[in-house]
Amino acid sequence: MELKEKTLVKKTILNGNLFNVRKDSVQLVNGDIVTRELIEHPGGACVAAFDENNNVYLVTQYRYGQQRSMVEFPAGKLAPGEDPRDCAKRELMEETGYVAGKLVFIGEFVPTGAYLQERIYMYYADDLTLVGQSLEPDEFLELSCMSFDKLIEKVLIGEITDGKTIAMALKIKALKERNLL
């Protein structure tokens, strides 16, 4: 079955700071014409950085969308034209202060494909060298370090709820078990 929805008209209805909103006119496979709302967002990169003792670096931030603080792997938005790998290095350095000697792409993560353009590029990192954190003004976060096993426990009991952090922690666990990482 052909599932593709054909865009007839693209219309931006909101220009935001963080994202734009479009309301497009779209033709479905049965010929019906409907509207589809879409959030334009450049995407981002996220990094699970391991030290030599199998600890990982995590950041705790207030997430306004969820009205609570959340524990996550360091991540951030792609700058215009930025390569996801460079974004991963930059965010890791800014938020944790570390530069990684080894950085491995482990796949894409789509937060919610129905209405969001955002795509997050996931990375595994190790061989870390401390160069110092450089947060933006108005960026407040707590950096912490936790054993990977403890993080996996927290994921499995549902204490970690950030989607990319759940997916990356468990993907790295499974890849390590198969000696693929």
Next chain:
Amino acid sequence: MELKEKTLVKKTILNGNLFNVRKDSVQLVNGDIVTRELIEHPGGACVAAFDENNNVYLVTQYRYGQQRSMVEFPAGKLAPGEDPRDCAKRELMEETGYVAGKLVFIGEFVPTGAYLQERIYMYYADDLTLVGQSLEPDEFLELSCMSFDKLIEKVLIGEITDGKTIAMALKIKALKERNLL
């Protein structure tokens, strides 16, 4: 460190069909006043349903936000006031045609907490009885059934990119390995 951002003024700037957009005035921990953009969304439920041969049901849909078809566990949006568990049952029946004798909540999944209210309640299901699919008009999807091991392979090589599907598949794998599911 106190990380909470205090809402001073809530302002809806777009009423959409699928979501609303707010631009709030917010006070940061250092006293600075900034704006925060936020997508209002009721959240949803997602179900990994297993048959007696360890196969799982998947749906392939065109995801307009990503401009491509994606393979995902059946999921859908909470109706107003709907319990996430009832939403999970309803979406499973509508999209796959099955009713589950066993339905276990396995945690929350936040797609992107910075600017999205959406929260997805994740469920494991088995003991399935066929009652028949009931898709909405203008809902087009392909239902498929795949061995759980094959799904895990597809997740690990990066062929599955839907965030909730990656997280749920790997969480169920890890919970099963510990006999917690």
